[in-house]
Amino acid sequence: MPDMRITHRQIEAFRALMVSGSMTEAAQYLSVTQPAVSKIISQLESELGFSLFERRQGKLSPTDDGYILYAEVEQSFAGLERIKRAAKRIHDRTAGSLRLAVLPTFATGFIVHVARRLYQTVGGLQLSIQAYNSEEAVELVASGLCELGFAMTPVDARRVHVGPVMSVPSFCILPPGHRLQDRHEISVGDLAGETFIATAEGTSSRLRTDALFASMNISRRIQTEARWSLTISEFVQAGLGCSIVDGFTAASFADRGGLVRPLREKLDFTFVCITPRVASKSGTIRLFDEAFEIEFAAFQERLKALQHTP
Numbered sequence: 001m002p003d004m005r006i007t008h009r010q011i012e013a014f015r016a017l018m019v020s021g022s023m024t025e026a027a028q029y030l031s032v033t034q035p036a037v038s039k040i041i042s043q044l045e046s047e048l049g050f051s052l053f054e055r056r057q058g059k060l061s062p063t064d065d066g067y068i069l070y071a072e073v074e075q076s077f078a079g080l081e082r083i084k085r086a087a088k089r090i091h092d093r094t095a096g097s098l099r100l101a102v103l104p105t106f107a108t109g110f111i112v113h114v115a116r117r118l119y120q121t122v123g124g125l126q127l128s129i130q131a132y133n134s135e136e137a138v139e140l141v142a143s144g145l146c147e148l149g150f151a152m153t154p155v156d157a158r159r160v161h162v163g164p165v166m167s168v169p170s171f172c173i174l175p176p177g178h179r180l181q182d183r184h185e186i187s188v189g190d191l192a193g194e195t196f197i198a199t200a201e202g203t204s205s206r207l208r209t210d211a212l213f214a215s216m217n218i219s220r221r222i223q224t225e226a227r228w229s230l231t232i233s234e235f236v237q238a239g240l241g242c243s244i245v246d247g248f249t250a251a252s253f254a255d256r257g258g259l260v261r262p263l264r265e266k267l268d269f270t271f272v273c274i275t276p277r278v279a280s281k282s283g284t285i286r287l288f289d290e291a292f293e294i295e296f297a298a299f300q301e302r303l304k305a306l307q308h309t310p
Contacts, residue, residue: 010044011073013037014052018062018070097126098284101137101149103271104228105245108252110299117291122284133227134204141274148285152204153270163273166296168247168303170267174259175239187264188216195241196220200227205269209244212267233258247303254306262307 016026017037027034045052052066062070102111107129115127132140134151141149142159155162172186180190199205213220223241226232229249236243237258245253246269254260273289275281281289 004047006044006047010040010047011076013040014044015070015073015077017041017053017060018066018073021060023060097128098148098288099128099146100130100288101132101140101146102129103134103137103150103152104131104230105248105269106150107131108230108233108249109255110248110251110295113295113299114288114292117295118288121291122287125284131228138274141276144276144278147275147282148288149274150271151274153272155272155274159277160274161277163275165270165272167268167270168300169307170244170246170263170269171250171306172242172244172261172263173233173236173250173253174242174261175236176259177239178242178259180242180261181259183261185264186261188213188218191220191242192218194220195223197224197226197232197235197241197243198222199229199232200225203227205246208267212265216265247299247306251299251302251306260306 013026013030016029017023020026020029023034023037027037030037041052048069050065051063052069053060054063055061100111111129115129118127119125130146132149134155137146137149137151138155138160140146149160153165172180172191174181174186180186183190198209224235226235229245230252232243232245233249233253233256235241237253237256244263244267248269250260273292275285
């Protein structure tokens with residue numbers, strides 16, 4: 001089959017006729033006469049080799065092939081509209097959009113503060129924030145589906161650009177009325193034999209926690225495993241066991257009235273910011289970095305206070 005010679009004008013006329021359903025309105029939209037629109041559509045049908053419209057009871061109706069082609073045309077025009085909006089934002093000096101793959105623990109509240117500060121700085125910003133585990137975040141950023149993400153260490157630096165390592169301490173969270181609630185600090189040894197809500201087996205957090213208990217020869221009774229830290233804290237608050245969680249989850253748990261105690265042993269939650277290797281940082285990402293740095297510094301001060309709260 002020889003290459004088709006389809007023009008943008010033909011597609012524009014086809015779309016106008018599909019949207020309006022009338023030769024008269026399509027002609028007005030295109031600023032041409034009705035015979036001109038009819039001629040353009042006939043030329044397009046001839047080039048395609050199939051009919052796009054048929055007359056039924058004096059009305060012009062799309063054929064099944066016409067509907068199929070229209071779906072493809074709309075996708076192209078939607079892409080063109082996105083380009084137009086992006087160009088307008090650039091002209092107006094606004095930031096556009098940013099797609100983020102964040103760790104689930106960020107979604108418990110911390111990322112809201114970062115977004116709020118960013119919105120106050122940048123006009124017209126659109127954020128898409130989705131929670132993923134570290135492996136998924138690396139995959140999304142490496143493929144370009146997200147412009148920025150966060151992942152727990154270690155991260156393969158051959159796939160994504162990796163920022164400096166950041167960390168927050170871990171805390172012990174307790175159910176209401178727990179026997180350890182009067183302690184100002186909890187040691188792993190205090191949790192011997194306790195019913196424990198653990199992160200899913202094989203995750204980085206689980207491996208580090210298991211290693212800490214093993215190094216001290218302490219056993220706990222794992223009754224429930226959960227993938228997300230928010231789920232773990234909900235189980236603890238329901239009185240189904242205690243747990244050790246990162247500082248982000250602990251702060252959110254404390255905000256909801258949960259019992260949070262510092263962990264005597266060092267068990268840091270370490271993570272990095274990741275961006276695609278093939279692209280330089282946009283102005284939007286740099287602004288996000290600044291907002292994140294300010295909010296993270298404030299959050300670390302809050303954790304220090306949480307560590308010393310009686």
